[in-house]
Amino acid sequence: MPDYHERLWPTPWIYAVSLLLVPASILVLAPVSLPAGVATGIVLYLATVGALSFTAPVIEVHDDRLRAGRAEIPLEYTGTAVGATDAAARVERGTGLDARAFLVIRGWVQPVVRVPITDPADPAPYWLLSTRHPTELAAAINGSRRPEPTERGA
Numbered sequence: 001m002p003d004y005h006e007r008l009w010p011t012p013w014i015y016a017v018s019l020l021l022v023p024a025s026i027l028v029l030a031p032v033s034l035p036a037g038v039a040t041g042i043v044l045y046l047a048t049v050g051a052l053s054f055t056a057p058v059i060e061v062h063d064d065r066l067r068a069g070r071a072e073i074p075l076e077y078t079g080t081a082v083g084a085t086d087a088a089a090r091v092e093r094g095t096g097l098d099a100r101a102f103l104v105i106r107g108w109v110q111p112v113v114r115v116p117i118t119d120p121a122d123p124a125p126y127w128l129l130s131t132r133h134p135t136e137l138a139a140a141i142n143g144s145r146r147p148e149p150t151e152r153g154a
Contacts, residue, residue, distance in 0.1 A: 002062035004140035008130055010052045011108045018048045057104050059129055061140040066115065068104040068129050079116030079126075081141040083134025086110075098125055105130040113137045 025041030026034065057069035064075045084092045089112045093105060102124040105112065109130035116126045131137045 002060050003143070004059070004061040004137055006059045006131060006133065006137070007056050008059065008104075008106050008109055008132075009056050010106075014052060014108055015049060018045055018052075021045045021048060057106075059104065059131055059137065061137070066127075066141060068102075068127060071102060071104070071127075073117070073119075073122075073127075075141065077117060077119035077122065078141060079118050081113050081115045081138040083111065083113045083131075083138040085134060092128060097128070100124055102127045104128075113141070115141060 021044040022038070022041030025044060026037035029037030029040055058067065060067045061075070066073050066075055066078060089110055092112050092114060100123060102117075105128060109132055111131055111134040113129045113131055113134050114126050115129065117124055129137070
């Protein structure tokens with residue numbers, strides 16, 4: 001069982017806004033064919049919902065590995081993860097962002113976790129991950145990296 005698992009699903013308002021594809025398609029295609037406009041709008045909406053749902057990345061900490069989207073790294077190559085919300089998250093995603101950082105961020109998920117990368121061969125100085133639970137993700141990353149307890153001599 002993973003120490004942490006989260007799929008970054010779009011928020012409901014993204015799906016609601018996508019519904020505007022239906023009237024837009026009707027408006028564009030009504031002079032040609034009203035049924036074609038309705039059908040096209042429905043197909044576009046369903047394609048958008050499918051694409052948003054199918055491409056929602058997974059953030060997971062499991063078996064001493066961090067997986068974010070398609071990327072994966074052993075936790076031994078990560079530093080201390082730190083969560084950020086509100087203004088701090090805006091700075092992390094904006095003016096404080098390093099262009100070399102590996103990003104798995106979504107505009108509809110505001111909090112982020114910054115995970116420093118200690119592997120000298122890795123060109124990314126850190127990973128920046130969107131998450132709805134920054135404290136729990138940071139704790140899972142930091143807690144999963146703990147050394148195994150040693151047996152005490154008898």
